């Protein structure tokens with residue numbers, strides 16, 4: 466037997482299952498050892514305006530301790546404090562070599578975890594301190610992703626990684642970054658995003674960028690409904706025209722569950738469900754920033770039951786000490802999700818990706834469904850083996 470409860474996958478099956486990741490930050494997923502090595506390699510005072518040698522600025526120089534530091538520092542219950550930890554990762558991602566390495570390792574790590582398709586985001590404007598241009602940043606990351614895909618393949622894994630270019634919502638470069646995303650469309654960049662502190666920085670501040678992308682028939686997602694509630698989701702959808710919601714978890718505020726279990730959706734929640742707006746849910750990240758109080762109380766349970774277009778994501782693997790497999794393990798433990806549930810989340814994610822329809826369909830039919838069918842058939846044979854051995858004892 467590979468699982469204790471019928472059809473609930475164990476850690477090994479979860480890791481081997483094909484997974485699709487739509488919301489993962491490049492600067493939130495570095496290996497701690499890489500941060501230390503890159504900081505050391507930069508030497509003293511190599512970066513202007515970064516406040517001294519990167520290695521001295523790091524809170525810990527030992528990779529294990531540094532990994533723990535990130536998880537603990539990000540575990541504050543506040544999105545603003547969570548975001549402060551990114552100063553340390555961005556500080557070591559300022560050269561072509563560093564960006565290439567981080568992107569290659571990102572693709573390798575995701576592939577090793579069984580991710581077959583990922584959209585990984587980062588903000589090019591945060592990687593200019595050592596003199597790179599926006600274009601050089603994008604090209605370094607794209608080249609790194611291609612290298613990581615090649616290394617993964619050499620190790621027996623297949624993954625495809627697309628980049629999403631993020632603009633920071635407190636800054637004023639969204640249109641410029643949207644134009645950059647459009648320029649590198651079909652060249653490794655599949656869409657656009659805005660991120661950063663949500664309260665006080667409504668998405669409508671960047672309307673020019675979203676209107677530009679719509680005119681270009683391009684795709685974008687918006688971080689909304691994480692630290693701030695329904696007004697942010699409403700603006701992201703109805704003013705900005707977002708294709709997907711980064712988090713969107715606060716849509717739960719527009720859903721009422723009565724004592725008898727009956728459910729009433731408000732107008733906005735109905736719209737999100739009716740229009741099949743993808744929700745890029747990130748359970749562990751939400752526990753750290755205070756958007757949810759426990760896995761059991763995380764809105765994903767209800768949203769899945771109500772058939773919202775829910776997807777499972779990591780957000781920041783370093784700050785949350787997580788992976789796609791770990792997110793699914795927690796969900797399987799908490800909600801008893803089966804391989805069928807896992808497949809449902811994965812097909813939802815693949816349907817919601819920003820690559821062309823025929824490519825999404827091919828991934829669903831030729832990669833995702835066969836992968837789950839294989840795991841389910843393993844489980845079935847294990848069950849039959851157990852049944853026949855117990856019937857021979859009884860006979």
Ligand SMILES: O=c1[nH]cnc2c1ncn2[C@H]1C[C@H](O)[C@@H](CO)O1
Pocket residue numbers: 490491492493544548551586587588591631660661662688691750780781
């Ligand atoms: O969960 C998040 N909400 C808002 N902003 C975020 C989140 N995770 C990361 N970011 C920010 C910090 C990064 O430096 C930036 C680009 O990846 O995006």
Ligand SMILES: [Zn+2]
Pocket residue numbers: 488490660688711780
């Ligand atoms: Zn995010």
